[in-house]
Amino acid sequence: GEQAQTCPWKIAREAVSGADVFVGDYNHLFDEGVRQSSLKAMDLELEDIIIIVDEAHNLPDRIRMTLEKRLTQTMIRNTWMELEEFGGTLAQSMKMPGGEALEMTHGLVQWAFDVIRNSRNGFTQLFSRLRNGLERGKEEAEVGVDDLLNVLHQSCDVVEGKVGQMQLQEEVTSKYPSVDAAVRIHQLRDILSSVDVDMDAGDDGNPMEPNAHKVAEILDCLIRFGSSSALTMVYDTKGKDGRITTHLLDPGLVAQPVFTQSAGAILMSGTLYPPTMYAEMLGLPKKSTTAVAYESPFAAMRRPVLVATDVTTKYTERGEANTRNIRSHIQSLIDATPGNVAVFAPSYAMLNDVVGEAHFSGVRMMVENREWSKQDLDQVVETLLEEKRAGRRILLAGVFGARLSEGVDYHGGALDAVACIGIPNSPPSVLSSALKTYAEERFGRNLAWRYTVSQPAVNSILQAMGRPIRAIEDRALIVLLDRRVNERTYAHCFPSDLRMNEASNPEATARFARRFFAKIQPGSIDKQ
Numbered sequence: 001g002e003q004a005q006t007c008p009w010k011i012a013r014e015a016v017s018g019a020d021v022f023v024g025d026y027n028h029l030f031d032e033g034v035r036q037s038s039l040k041a042m043d044l045e046l047e048d049i050i051i052i053v054d055e056a057h058n059l060p061d062r063i064r065m066t067l068e069k070r071l072t073q074t075m076i077r078n079t080w081m082e083l084e085e086f087g088g089t090l091a092q093s094m095k096m097p098g099g100e101a102l103e104m105t106h107g108l109v110q111w112a113f114d115v116i117r118n119s120r121n122g123f124t125q126l127f128s129r130l131r132n133g134l135e136r137g138k139e140e141a142e143v144g145v146d147d148l149l150n151v152l153h154q155s156c157d158v159v160e161g162k163v164g165q166m167q168l169q170e171e172v173t174s175k176y177p178s179v180d181a182a183v184r185i186h187q188l189r190d191i192l193s194s195v196d197v198d199m200d201a202g203d204d205g206n207p208m209e210p211n212a213h214k215v216a217e218i219l220d221c222l223i224r225f226g227s228s229s230a231l232t233m234v235y236d237t238k239g240k241d242g243r244i245t246t247h248l249l250d251p252g253l254v255a256q257p258v259f260t261q262s263a264g265a266i267l268m269s270g271t272l273y274p275p276t277m278y279a280e281m282l283g284l285p286k287k288s289t290t291a292v293a294y295e296s297p298f299a300a301m302r303r304p305v306l307v308a309t310d311v312t313t314k315y316t317e318r319g320e321a322n323t324r325n326i327r328s329h330i331q332s333l334i335d336a337t338p339g340n341v342a343v344f345a346p347s348y349a350m351l352n353d354v355v356g357e358a359h360f361s362g363v364r365m366m367v368e369n370r371e372w373s374k375q376d377l378d379q380v381v382e383t384l385l386e387e388k389r390a391g392r393r394i395l396l397a398g399v400f401g402a403r404l405s406e407g408v409d410y411h412g413g414a415l416d417a418v419a420c421i422g423i424p425n426s427p428p429s430v431l432s433s434a435l436k437t438y439a440e441e442r443f444g445r446n447l448a449w450r451y452t453v454s455q456p457a458v459n460s461i462l463q464a465m466g467r468p469i470r471a472i473e474d475r476a477l478i479v480l481l482d483r484r485v486n487e488r489t490y491a492h493c494f495p496s497d498l499r500m501n502e503a504s505n506p507e508a509t510a511r512f513a514r515r516f517f518a519k520i521q522p523g524s525i526d527k528q
Contacts, residue, residue: 017043026059029258031066033217046261055407056267057459060251060281067225067248069218071148073241076116076123078211079192083113086195086212105194111176112191114159115152122151127242130235140430143233143244145226149185156184185219192216221246225253229441232434247431249438252283259284271462273495277451280443293495300499302475302520305465306512307502309483313346313422326481327358328506330419333479334362334395336513339416340384342396344405344464346424354421355397368398377408384414400424405464413522415468417513419479423490424460425453450493458493461485475520477513479503 016022022042027034029051039045053059090106093099126147134141157163160178179187195212202208225231230250235242248254259265259282272278275291296303311325334341341363345351348370356367364387366380380396387394396415398404401424426432432452439448461480468476484490486500494500503509 013038013041026053026062027066030059030063030254032254035258046258047263050263051259051265053265053267055269056278057269057271057273057463059255059267060278063251063254064248067221067246067254069214069221069246071215071218071244071246072239073120073123073127075211075215076120079195079215080113080116080120082195082197082210082212083109083116083192085197087113089196107176108187108191109195111159111179112188114176115155115188118158119151119155122154126151127235127244130244131237131242134237140234140236142430142434143235145222145231145233148233148244149222149226152185152188153181156181185223189216189219189223192219218246221248228253229438232431232438234430247434249435250283250442252281256283256285270466271459273459273462273493274455277447277455281451295497296495298469298472298474300497303465303469303478303499304512304516305478305480305498305500306509307480307483307485307500308506308509309486309502309504312482312484313350314482314484323354325506326354326421327360329479329481329503329509330355330395331360332506332510333417333419333477333513334360334393336510336517337393337417337477338517339388340394340396340414341417341419342398342404342410342415342464342467343419343421344398344400345421346400348399350421351397351399355395360395363393363395365395365397368396368402368404370402372403377403380404381408381410381414384410385412388414400460400464405460405467408467409470410467411470413468413474415476416517417477417479418465418468419481420461420464421481423457423482423484425457449489454489455493458485458490462494473523475522477516479509 024038028038029035029046029049087106087109090102090109094102094106130141130143154163156179160176162178192212193216195210197210197212199207199210221231225248228250230248230253232247232249233244234247235244265284267275267278267282273293275293279286279289279291308326308329311322311329313326330341330343343355345354351367355365366383369376372380384394384396396404400420436448436452439452443451465478468474485494486502501512503512
């Protein structure tokens with residue numbers, strides 16, 4: 001037969017309606033724009049779908065990230081230029097037969113062009129006011145939703161002849177009809193979303209997204225959530241003139257309607273702990289939700305946890321002596337471990353301070369690079385296995401919540417031990433303060449700290465702790481290098497079946513590790 005080129009992605013999407021199982025990214029359901037286009041193309045409705053969310057502990061943050069949009073003055077300028085180009089294209093098309101059908105669209109684009117052009121001065125003043133209003137030593141501040149919207153409303157008033165460009169009692173004249181204030185932002189969003197211009201190719205070879213579309217996404221975010229305390233906006237000084245970022249504090253506003261309209265859902269993860277917290281955060285209906293935490297299928301004796309009680313990364317107790325002690329615990333673990341060791345820290349800065357600037361004997365160090373590709377990560381695991389087979393050892397160093405500590409499958413006993421430095425609490429910020437305030441409103445003060453600070457930090461540790469245990473016959477020693485994990489604030493955030501032991505100094509760490517590796521061998525459980 002005749003051969004013809006086709007698009008595998010298009011074929012796969014069209015075949016979904018006849019499939020029993022579809023595997024895809026979270027965005028297919030939890031990004032409203034993607035969901036609407038995807039389900040329409042797949043000829044599916046939410047009511048037809050049973051949703052299974054793997055690694056569901058990531059879903060709240062993924063939803064928040066989807067609604068994290070950034071606005072800069074450069075984007076406003078580029079949007080104005082894109083509207084000018086799009087308007088010119090429409091004007092040329094109007095000269096063609098049947099082009100009169102585009103007259104209304106062209107008029108709306110011209111209105112949006114004038115609104116954005118007139119708003120540029122207002123945005124310049126807003127960004128300048130935000131920068132000049134920063135407290136001494138601060139690089140960020142909260143931005144009111146009305147502060148941003150008022151710039152656009154004032155520009156609309158100018159374009160429609162309601163203010164400026166006239167004397168008192170002068171008759172108001174404008175080439176545009178007045179647009180009701182209640183629908184202005186909706187209309188501007190829709191027009192910006194429709195902008196179609198030629199764009200340069202990005203790093204992936206595909207055309208970049210027009211700035212007009214990005215601004216439209218910000219307006220859509222303000223329309224959907226701007227009247228709620230669940231949305232906060234933050235100005236920071238990064239970039240040429242600073243930027244404003246939107247943050248959705250409540251992922252349940254996005255997740256709840258998706259789950260309630262679906263035919264059912266299963267959310268699962270090795271660190272979906274406690275499950276009731278995630279059910280509340282995602283707005284799952286209480287009457288139809290069952291939250292269950294199962295004991296780990298991996299024997300506790302094959303994955304003991306050792307807490308170093310003489311070290312901490314608490315800011316007020318940091319110092320050279322404390323850092324030396326942390327390094328000594330890591331060296332003791334290396335000395336007593338027959339294979340590769342991984343170490344994770346709360347930040348790249350701390351990783352460099354504690355690990356990068358130190359020398360550890362008996363191992364070759366591999367430090368995480370933020371630029372690593374998926375192929376690079378796969379090669380890391382193969383390198384660990386090759387070195388282990390050759391009788392050599394590696395100290396793998398990474399960061400909590402980054403790529404080495406989550407999602408990488410260290411199969412085949414690639415790691416024999418993991419050391420977790422500190423507790424990865426988020427640094428104080430406008431966003432973290434807003435998140436805690438909102439959580440207090442929604443969940444109460446008692447749960448707010450756990451839901452926004454202590455539990456997310458512990459769950460990042462749990463993710464890192466689980467890296468070496470990938471099969472029932474694996475075994476690994478976990479060392480937690482911060483005595484605070486024994487304090488009630490954090491201790492009750494760990495699963496109850498986790499076996500905790502203590503080491504008061506590096507020598508105790510070495511003794512515990514030697515006993516563990518002498519007693520528990522990798523391989524068949526039946527032989528233990």
